Amino acid sequence: MARTTPHAPPSAGGEPLYRRIATELLGELHDGTVPPGERLPGERRLAGHFGVSRETVRQALELLRRDGLVATDRRGSHATLPGLPVETPASLTFPVGARTAAPGGVARATVTWEAPPADHAEALELAPGRPTLVHRYRYAAADGQGLRTAVTSFSAVALAEVEELARYRDRADGTASAQLRRAYDWMRRAGLTLHHRDAITPLASTPSVRVTRRVHDQYARPLEITDLVVDAQRDALIYEFTLPGRAAQTATDRRRPPVRRTAGPSHRR
Incomplete structure (x- = not known):
């Protein structure tokens, strides 16, 4: 009652x-x-x-x-008002760098349950050797060029908070296709506010670049880290941003205590 x-x-x-x-x-x-x-x-x-x-x-x-x-x-x-979430799929795609397959292009995504790379484990605050959900993505054009490969590791927090991600543990054998395009939507639905930082690094002696994305929630808890390598000979990395209106931004600054935020790239390549 x-x-x-x-x-x-x-x-x-x-x-x-x-x-x-x-x-x-x-x-x-x-x-x-x-x-x-x-x-x-x-x-x-x-x-x-x-x-x-x-x-x-x-x-x-x-x-x-x-x-x-x-x-x-x-x-x-x-x-529950109608409207777009703060970050739409157009501006925050999973994994970073994922593309809509062009005619003849081939995209492949799988998941495994394994110990992540050492730098991923450190970023996600995982003990060395502790397994987690690891997502691998590969895309290439019909002629084999424009190769993009991404490796994503999820934190224990993400798996505990996001039911849709946790379900993949039992089928994370690295063979079946695993499209996690809605991963960020699942995180938002779980009540997590997403903040991300993307770092772009040219790879020495190659035309490729590495993009490292780190995502954390409103409590500064790490959620995932992705390393994307792009054959940049003819590809472009395009970042889109939507900023709140000045009035709304001022109201937010006035009414809420400071929250640590990190800024992503603000330029186009």
Whole structure:
């Protein structure tokens, strides 16, 4: 049986305080302060943000839930307004460098359960020799040129938080095709806010370049690391970015405590 809680006292204008807070929170959802599909801050943080009690926040969230604007599961509350997530597949593709196969092009992706490369283990805070889910991607044009190869290792956090990834452990034999194109969508649906840093390094004495992507969540926990090698003789690496509007960005800076962020490349090759 649901617990009945007393309503918050009316605000100065006669409107219940929780309803006003629900309206203000809905405004922040609309202006992108909390992106669609992302996990909302906890009740304690929202209470401090709006200067009200946690009970008032709880009632405001319940009002938004009844209107279908917020959904709550075991990982917390999520905005359900229609709209694109903060990072769309066009700007954050898994694995980095993955391409839509051109006529005659061949793409291959598999997963294994094995100890990752030593530098991957260190980046993911895994003990040396500890196995994890490793994804391998290979793409080549019909004539064999434009080769792209990527190796991705996932952290223990990613496998614990993202059910869709964890399911691959039992079939990670390195033979069956494993398309994880929606990996970042799965992470977002699990309530993780993604931050990534891409480093581009030319490879000595070759026309190829290496792109290393590191992804972590809102708690600075590592989620995955990918090393992509591209035959850059005729290929181009294109990075696309969408920045929030100035008003929304200012509101975010004002209302949220600082979060450590790292910037990816801001140029086109």
